[in-house]
Amino acid sequence: MNSYNFAYLDEQTKRMIRRAILKGLAVPGYQVPFASREMPMPYGWGTGGVQVSAAIMTPADRFKVIDQGSDDTTNAVSIRRFFERTAGVEVTETTTEATVIQTRHRIPEMPLTSGQILVYQVPIPEPLRFLEPSEVETRKMHSLEEYGLMHVKLYEDISQHGAIATAYAYPVKVEGRYVMDPSPIPKFDNPKLESPAIQLFGAGREQRIYALPPHTRVVSLDFEDFPFEANKADAACELCAADTSYLDEVIMDDAGHRMFVCSDTDFCASRRAAGHAGIQEAAI
Amino acid sequence: MKDMAPDTGVLLSVRGLSKFYGPRIGCKDVSFDLYPGEVMGIVGESGSGKSTLLNCLAGHLPTDHGEVLFSGRDGGLRDTLQMSEPERRMLGRTDWAFVHQHARDGLRMNVSAGGNVGERQMAVGARHYGAIRDSAIDWLGRVEIAEDRIDDRPTAFSGGMQQRLQIARNLITGPRLVFMDEPTGGLDVSVQARLLDLLRGLVREMGLSAVIVTHDLAVVRLLADRLMVMKDGHVVETGLTDQVLDDPQHGYTQLLVSSVLQV
Ligand SMILES: Nc1ncnc2c1ncn2[C@@H]1O[C@H](COP(=O)(O)OP(=O)(O)OP(=O)(O)O)[C@@H](O)[C@H]1O
Numbered sequence: 001m002n003s004y005n006f007a008y009l010d011e012q013t014k015r016m017i018r019r020a021i022l023k024g025l026a027v028p029g030y031q032v033p034f035a036s037r038e039m040p041m042p043y044g045w046g047t048g049g050v051q052v053s054a055a056i057m058t059p060a061d062r063f064k065v066i067d068q069g070s071d072d073t074t075n076a077v078s079i080r081r082f083f084e085r086t087a088g089v090e091v092t093e094t095t096t097e098a099t100v101i102q103t104r105h106r107i108p109e110m111p112l113t114s115g116q117i118l119v120y121q122v123p124i125p126e127p128l129r130f131l132e133p134s135e136v137e138t139r140k141m142h143s144l145e146e147y148g149l150m151h152v153k154l155y156e157d158i159s160q161h162g163a164i165a166t167a168y169a170y171p172v173k174v175e176g177r178y179v180m181d182p183s184p185i186p187k188f189d190n191p192k193l194e195s196p197a198i199q200l201f202g203a204g205r206e207q208r209i210y211a212l213p214p215h216t217r218v219v220s221l222d223f224e225d226f227p228f229e230a231n232k233a234d235a236a237c238e239l240c241a242a243d244t245s246y247l248d249e250v251i252m253d254d255a256g257h258r259m260f261v262c263s264d265t266d267f268c269a270s271r272r273a274a275g276h277a278g279i280q281e282a283a284i
Numbered sequence: 285m286k287d288m289a290p291d292t293g294v295l296l297s298v299r300g301l302s303k304f305y306g307p308r309i310g311c312k313d314v315s316f317d318l319y320p321g322e323v324m325g326i327v328g329e330s331g332s333g334k335s336t337l338l339n340c341l342a343g344h345l346p347t348d349h350g351e352v353l354f355s356g357r358d359g360g361l362r363d364t365l366q367m368s369e370p371e372r373r374m375l376g377r378t379d380w381a382f383v384h385q386h387a388r389d390g391l392r393m394n395v396s397a398g399g400n401v402g403e404r405q406m407a408v409g410a411r412h413y414g415a416i417r418d419s420a421i422d423w424l425g426r427v428e429i430a431e432d433r434i435d436d437r438p439t440a441f442s443g444g445m446q447q448r449l450q451i452a453r454n455l456i457t458g459p460r461l462v463f464m465d466e467p468t469g470g471l472d473v474s475v476q477a478r479l480l481d482l483l484r485g486l487v488r489e490m491g492l493s494a495v496i497v498t499h500d501l502a503v504v505r506l507l508a509d510r511l512m513v514m515k516d517g518h519v520v521e522t523g524l525t526d527q528v529l530d531d532p533q534h535g536y537t538q539l540l541v542s543s544v545l546q547v
């Protein structure tokens with residue numbers, strides 16, 4: 001027996017969140033305020049994403065959770081269990097089988113398809129926050145499309161590092177209108193923001209929801225003489241030999257040996273299952 | 285031979301401008317015209333309404349009565365108080381500039397000098413890093429800040445340098461009208477003198493029109509073509525700077541001038 005409503009939140013709250021989501025889809029990249037609810041997990045653990053997932057979940061959904069690409073971190077496991085228990089939905093680790101994917105800090109390597117929904121956990125939704133702390137002022141800047149400041153940030157990057165050093169949460173312009181923070185995904189993932197899937201962004205502590213409908217135009221900001229580059233470590237995965245996936249550098253032992261592996265664990269595992277082997281696998 | 289500027293008509297025309305703070309007068313029934321290339325000084329004691337007037341002109345404060353007509357690039361006069369906010373903000377980063385008394389109100393203290401100077405260019409669409417940086421270097425030079433300070437933050441600058449940086453940040457996009465509130469206030473005397481020299485050079489070289497608020501008569505003597513004297517929110521005297529200072533008509537102006545001369 002469980003004493004919760006389906007997917008934990010009561011129907012009225014879900015309707016309120018769905019209205020915010022629909023508004024977000026109607027105005028791509030615009031941050032819609034919503035009344036964030038207390039969830040049985042602390043802020044900073046994806047309460048924004050969890051509320052969005054709860055509001056859109058149906059009993060027929062197959063749910064996947066990734067945390068920096070991995071299905072089996074404590075955070076990913078506990079959110080997956082939460083919906084298994086409160087919604088009784090099927091769960092999966094396979095990107096292609098999932099209908100709803102909640103993510104923190106990555107977009108899966110397998111191209112998403114029409115009908116899938118990607119839900120992002122967002123810590124700081126306001127891309128202008130870094131340079132303009134006033135919420136009143138940043139809202140005005142969005143409404144008047146005054147985005148010079150975003151380029152000041154990139155200018156500062158280049159003047160200090162010789163290149164645009166922003167590697168995560170790289171700002172984008174959505175449908176030529178709103179500047180948006182794509183959450184702290186690596187900029188390698190930015191091109192994947194143009195997708196046939198629906199993408200929803202939930203910030204719990206900051207009480208904001210925003211969205212990208214399928215096939216929305218998403219352009220990463222840059223300068224003519226310093227164009228945007230979706231780069232990654234110049235190496236191949238040592239487990240599955242993939243050289244086009246985003247890699248994590250993991251420390252293997254106390255002697256400081258390191259190894260590059262896919263950050264997307266499902267992608268890596270399915271390649272290995274299909275017979276691909278990297279230099280580590282081959283050595284074993 | 286003719287080297288007189290053509291008669292291009294008024295740039296800014298202020299008519300019957302009033303601003304109240306509840307029952308208290310901020311400024312009342314102020315009218316004046318400013319022509320291209322002209323610098324108008326506004327003097328008066330503390331609390332006389334100088335900053336109130338300047339902030340009303342620049343659209344930073346809501347106004348109770350009056351008109352602030354500005355001649356746009358298309359030539360027509362428009363009441364800026366009736367403009368929509370986006371239009372007025374656009375004006376504020378293109379044709380207009382505002383130099384604050386406290387540099388920290390007019391600078392981004394967490395952004396490098398180059399970023400501060402380049403912001404207005406980026407705000408109006410500049411997207412070539414090299415070009416933005418080159419003109420930032422050029423402008424730092426014009427306000428006598430060494431090129432090798434371009435990546436330092438204003439927090440590492442002296443008060444005088446911060447004020448010069450604020451001026452560069454404002455003038456880089458070639459505004460047609462600059463509002464300044466006590467641009468030399470709070471600086472020590474030798475720094476003030478250098479800043480004044482610099483401002484005078486820029487005003488002449490760029491043919492800037494400006495409205496400068498100050499209670500330092502030396503500043504208006506040096507910079508202003510015309511002078512407006514305020515007291516208790518009212519304009520009590522106005523005229524050519526030299527005339528007003530050398531032959532003040534109003535009793536209050538006479539007091540002001542004589543008290544300064546005694547200093
Ligand atoms: N925000 C405010 N609320 C209420 N009264 C104000 C406000 N700002 C200014 N005043 C009042 O309006 C009058 C004009 O003030 P203002 O700041 O314009 O003077 P000022 O000439 O710039 O003085 P100062 O030389 O000290 O800068 C004063 O009586 C002042 O007390």
Ligand SMILES: [Mg+2]
Pocket residue numbers: 334335336
């Ligand atoms: Mg003042």
Ligand SMILES: [Zn+2]
Pocket residue numbers: 237238239240241242261262267268269271
């Ligand atoms: Zn791999």
